[in-house]
Amino acid sequence: MAHQISGAVVLAHGIGGRRDLPLPFSYVLVGGALAVLVSFAALLWLWPTSRLRGAAGGRALPHWATSMIDAPETRWALRLLGLALTGFVATAALFGKNDDLNPTASFVYVLFWVGLVPASLLLGPVWRLLNPLRTLHLGFYALLGRRPQDGFLPLPPRLGYWPAAASLLAFTWLELAAPNRDSTTTLITWFGAYALVHLGSAVAYGSRWFDRGDGFEAYSTLAAHLAPIGRRTDGRLTLRNPLDGLDQLPAAPGLVATVAVLFGSTAFDGASASTTWVVHAQSGPLSPDTANALGLLATVVFVGLSFTAVLRLSGRITGVTVPDGRDTLPARFAHSLVPIAVGYVIAHYFSYLVFNGQQAFILASDPLGTGENLFGTATRHADYTLVSVTVIALVQVFGVVIGHILGTVAAHDRAVRLLPRGAAVLGQLPLLVLMVGYTLGGLLLLFSS
Amino acid sequence: MRNTPAGIATAVALAALALTGCASGATSPGSGSATSSASGAPATRIEVTVSHGRISPKPSLHHIHLGDRVQLTVTSDQPDEVHLHGYDQEIAIQPGKPGTINVTADLPGIFEVELHKSDLQLLQLEVK
DSSP states (O other): OOOOOOSSSOOOOOSOOEEOOOOOHHHHHHHHHHHHHHHHHHHHHSOSSOOOOGGGOSEEOOHHHHHHHHSHHHHHHHHHHHHHHHHHHHHHHHHSOSSTTOSHHHIIIIIITTTHHHHHHHHSSTHHHHOHHHHHHHHHHHHTTOOTTOOSSOOOGGGTTHHHHHHHHHHHHHHHHOTTTTOHHHHHHHHHHHHHHHHHHHHHHOTHHHHHHSHHHHHHHHHHTTSSEEEOTTSOEEEOOHHHHHHTOOOOTTHHHHHHHHHHHHHHHHHTTSHHHHHHHHHSSSOHHHHHHHHHHHHHHHHHHHHHHHHHHHHHHHTOOOTTOGGGHHHHHGGGGHHHHHHHHHHHHHHHHHHHHHHHHHHTTSTTSSSOOTTSOTTOOOOTTSSOHHHHHHHHHHHHHHHHHHHHHHHHHHHHHHSOGGGHHHHHHHHHHHHHHHHHHHHHHHHOO | OTTHHHHHHHHHHHHHHHHHHHHTTOOOSOOOSSOOSSTTSOOEEEEEEEETTEEESOOOEEEEOTTOEEEEEEEESSOEEEEETTTTEEEEEOTTOOEEEEEEOOSOEEEEEEETTTTEEEEEEEEO
16 A cells, blocks of 8 residues: 555645646647637638627527426525535534544535536536525515515616625635635634625625625626526527627626636636745745735736736727727626636646545545544545546646637627727737737646646 | 638647647656656655754755655754645654655655645655
């Protein structure tokens, strides 16, 4: 047996601590070349007028499928599932031991934060139903005799996605730079505060607050725009092209910031794992946690500002007139960043979900540290050979490249729809260069060690 | 042009073939450092000393061949716990007394070694 067990307790500890081998250079070369090739091919040869149909696209599912999925029984089952899962984790956090064998951190950082993406990509915006805060709000408003959407105050449209961007930044700070981030005390405090802020806001503004205010709902919804299942304007569920789903994402204030947080935080997570950064953070004048917090903020701001600047440039060089002003141009193209962000999230977190996700299931059998074995998994070990290094590398490069291709096509379609005919090619060039830059940067991060 | 989505699909498929072709010989060159390539060979020895929060040698990536044995010795001026992630090896160390972790590197990946109480990362093992 290769593993020596030190002491009586096998330490199934520590979220993370393992990361993927660098991408082989041949993968980076092929992936990068493909990204550049596709970008220029799209620019020069892709459809000259907008072809995506947004909410009108897709083939409707049979009536029985829509009624089954939309049935109150289904919706309530998911709401109760969300409450049950939250209750389980909260119990482990509040009443379990604050040590490495507590499942709370694994559930939060692996199953929830990372798992939300594939779940939403496959099934749609699942968090809208699983979200316990929304269910609690529903119950509270029912007691008051109000419909969930009838808030006491009108939701200011200028708020847009800004609260979600702030929430997600606060979470990624927790994930990447907070002291004692695996401790149940820290997690209870953070999520307690989060629940108060968002429940309070929803009580004031109604359930619509959650749509663009709750960071996790926004994350689930953004990823869900790439799902093969979508909803038509008449409410019917459809099987659709992810590009049509993406096309439906409306421009709104704070959308660029939200995507910048998702992409920037993942990029920083990758960059800060290198020993170069570790040496810098540990031996510099600031504490490692402060250095990480600043690095996270800088990366997020860089993504947000570069995207905004590039779109402003496009606006200026094409002289386009945009409804609601040229300042909305970045938000009108932010949807094209979503697949790039999601692709990179998949590349960065795939093996983390597969390996550390197993940990969550193992630790779940003994949530309170009392020696239980509720699901029979307490004595298992995580299998770090479940997926091979080659499979991981393939998932990484495919994730990044496919994300890039989808983003490029989405941006192109939006550009030919918004920009004046003669200037469409020139107007797209800055964004194309930026996207290629992001993708090559992402590939380089995966390549470097 | 209507053919472009098909063109993109073909390009992706060709890339997939190219990558799978590369995949069968997928160890990238230049992983060299002073490690042995046969698993019957002596273990790779790594030694780290921590004093007043200073780590020497500075944290770096150590290249290990899959299957090699690794002997990691840590000495600190504070009582602490050394943890090798992934392999889940942990030992307690006392001030001034070196502690050693012996492990066969049979899991591929990059694994962090850290001191728990001081919350310091000592080094990373790249096993491939």
